[in-house]
Amino acid sequence: MIPRRWLGVLSLLVIVLISYVDRVNVSVLVTDRAFTDHFGITGDTVAQGALTTVFLAGYGLAAFFLTPLYETVLGVRRGLFVSVGLWAVLTLVSPYAFGALALVACRALLGASEGPLFSLKTMYVRDHFTPAEAGKPNAVSSMGVSLGTAVGLPLVTYLVYSFDWHASFLLLGALNAAIGIPLVWFFVRGRGTPGGSGGGGRRPSFAATLRLALRTPRLGLILLVEIATLAYLWGSTAWLPSYLLQDRHFSIKAMGAVSSLPFLMSLCSGFLGGWLLDRLPARRLPLLFVVGSAGTAGCVLFVIGADTSWAAATGLILANGFWGLQGPAIPTLVQRCAPARSVGSAYGVVNGVGNLVSALMPTAMGWAIALAGGSSFGAGFALLAGTQLITLVCGAWLLARPGQLAGPAPSDSTMERSNLESSRAS
Secondary structure (H helix, E strand, C coil): CCCHHHHHHHHEEEEEEHHHHHHHHHHHHHHHHHHHHHHHCCCCHHHHHHHHHHHHHHHHHHHHHCHHHHHHHHHHHHHHHHHHHHHHHHHHHHHCCCCCCHHHHHHHHHHHHHHHHHHHHHHHHHHCCHHHHHHHHHHHHHHHHHHEEEEEEEEHHHHHHHHHHHHHHHHHHHHHHHHHHHHHHHHCCCCCCCCCCCCCCCCCCCHHHHHHCCCCCCCCHHHHHHHHHHCCCCCCCCHHHHHHHHHHHCHHHHHHHHHHHHHHHHHHHHHHHHHHCCCCCHHCCCCHHHHHHHHHHHHHHHHHHCCCCCHHHHHHHHHHHHHHHHCHHHHHHHHHHCCHHHHHHHHHHHHHHHHHHHHHHHHHHHHHHHCCCCCCHHHHHHHHHHHHHHHHHHHHHHHHHCCHHHHCCCCHHHHHHHHHHHHHHH
């Protein structure tokens, strides 16, 4: 029988999966002439990239400002109900937007509704697992990122090119309502009161929680790693379908299948990263950033210079394998460094700022592609390699100066540890 706390982790995996199918929706839609003609953005790579950018801007602002409210008032369970319900509504109304501005507004609001998700996921893991065993649940729940992208790209491609572009919005809205909400209802349970880590006592205020989060040790370096990691994710997912179709001349059918393979690879490597985190000494945690970023950058540079389409596809798959190793290390790093009562808000700061800054990557890549004449994606992909050089430097710095990584935050209480023991027993 699966322990109850792991049922919550698996439910979060599925919810993250659905959210990432939502996110890659527009990446495929911009390859459909009927969609781009409807909203007046045909041939405008900057405007097409901006559809992803406004989503991420809304996401980042909500992650930064709403997460402390969720942590102090709603808690994990109620916060997920609010978020998933809003996703369903906004996705269902998006295809009926009157013009590009209305679509942009819907995308920004959808991003805002998804903003607290990863902070809520991080809070759940912190409440149900000790720091020494957090690697695997962080990895498993984060597998929804790669799995959602891997499933979403061919699924949306099938819906758009077999039916029409409205179908993808309608199906995704139905998935949010029919799957996400029941999973939260039946399997996701919080521990203790919002704002705490399972203990009693006075609930901290919104401002106090945010101040505590902003005092997280190593926060600046963690932010840089998150920005670089997300910039690679959003840049690659926003432009991968167009790259395969226009630069490498894959067919529609082949594009849908090949675009999923890099993210299936990162799915496997993400689990490997979580497994390694639970076995490496805490001070060696940044080793995953060093190895992962160096491998990713090298593979992307190989893709830029590849002579054949299939060589480029192989390079993309290997790049995502190295990139996926890094994913579970970021929430684990936050859980180790942040004060216990502000873990969710600390990750909200990291994830919020990370998404706000990385939101510029799809537009920046569109601009770089346009400068190169609109037919070569090499300049855009060079920016992806650059993100990994940032991670490499930060990872090396953390590896040389491990500081707070040796153990859990000092504010972990005896009552919190007692709650974790009872959670494992259930």
